[in-house]
Amino acid sequence: MRNLLITTALLIGSVLPVFADTIEIQMLNENAAGDRMVFSQELILAEVGDVIQFIATDRSHNAQSVRDALPEGQEAFKGRMSQDVQYLVTETGLTAVVCQPHQTMGMVALIVVGNDLSNAQDILDSRIRGAGKDKIEALIEEARATQS
Numbered sequence: 001m002r003n004l005l006i007t008t009a010l011l012i013g014s015v016l017p018v019f020a021d022t023i024e025i026q027m028l029n030e031n032a033a034g035d036r037m038v039f040s041q042e043l044i045l046a047e048v049g050d051v052i053q054f055i056a057t058d059r060s061h062n063a064q065s066v067r068d069a070l071p072e073g074q075e076a077f078k079g080r081m082s083q084d085v086q087y088l089v090t091e092t093g094l095t096a097v098v099c100q101p102h103q104t105m106g107m108v109a110l111i112v113v114g115n116d117l118s119n120a121q122d123i124l125d126s127r128i129r130g131a132g133k134d135k136i137e138a139l140i141e142e143a144r145a146t147q148s
């Protein structure tokens with residue numbers, strides 16, 4: 001009986017993340033470094049089961065995914081302006097996040113789940129505009145540098 005309980009616990013543990021986190025990201029007009037129109041964290045390391053909460057600390061921002069710039073099977077999301085939005089991570093891989101009105105000013109973030117960068121080319125090929133595209137490229141390079 002004891003062995004059965006242990007086996008069951010191990011099986012459940014392999015499916016349901018035991019230490020799922022809520023990761024809070026603020027949408028800001030300016031961060032401590034003086035950068036304007038930014039997410040408080042731009043390279044977001046997460047695991048399946050985590051919830052990433054984008055918080056409307058300052059108004060006139062949103063957070064949303066970009067078509068074809070998220071893992072296969074992962075549900076897209078689109079927050080309303082000046083509203084918090086949650087993103088439940090269900091798949092490993094990369095997700096690009098933009099603030100629609102400020103992506104051209106570089107208000108973007110990259111979520112890396114499970115240290116899986118296999119869809120990096122999809123992210124690079126997706127339609128992210130202006131300074132946001134340059135920053136996403138830099139964030140992918142930064143994520144690659146954290147591997148190995």
Ligand SMILES: [Cu+2]
Pocket residue numbers: 037038060061062099100101102107
């Ligand atoms: Cu914004």
